[in-house]
Amino acid sequence: MFISNAYAQAAGASVESSLTSFLPIILMFVVLYFLMIRPQMKRQKEQKSMMEALGKGDEVVTAGGILGRVNKVSEAYVTVEVADGVEVIIQKSAVATLLPKGTIKSV
Numbered sequence: 037m038f039i040s041n042a043y044a045q046a047a048g049a050s051v052e053s054s055l056t057s058f059l060p061i062i063l064m065f066v067v068l069y070f071l072m073i074r075p076q077m078k079r080q081k082e083q084k085s086m087m088e089a090l091g092k093g094d095e096v097v098t099a100g101g102i103l104g105r106v107n108k109v110s111e112a113y114v115t116v117e118v119a120d121g122v123e124v125i126i127q128k129s130a131v132a133t134l135l136p137k138g139t140i141k142s143v
Contacts, residue, residue, distance in 0.1 A: 087128045090114060095135040098126055103140055 090096070094106045096116060104116035107123060114131060117123050 086134050087131060090128065090131065090134070093137075095137065095140045096131045097133040097135060099130045099132045102126075103135070105140060 090106055090109050092106055092109065095103070096106060096114075097103050098116070102116070102118055102124065104118040104124065106114055107117050108115035109128075112128060113125050114128055115123050115125050
């Protein structure tokens with residue numbers, strides 16, 4: 037009628053064993069956070085601040101690879117001069133990179 041000593045000892049060991057079996061999964065999520073999620077959030081934050089800082093005269097590269105100088109900035113769109121007298125209206129989110137001043141000589 038009583039629980040044997042061997043059975044009672046095995047029950048305590050299984051709780052400890054199940055905790056250590058979850059440890060690799062928890063460790064994997066921590067590594068995933070620091071290697072993938074955190075850098076992606078940092079890049080998104082930098083992209084957002086770059087789009088908010090766009091101004092007239094900035095030289096940019098679009099996601100499609102077009103280089104140009106910003107002529108007009110509105111809330112959602114940017115007018116980019118790609119050649120003399122040729123302007124293209126693009127979404128702000130299509131701006132991939134902000135170039136240093138003086139990079140584009142021909143516009």
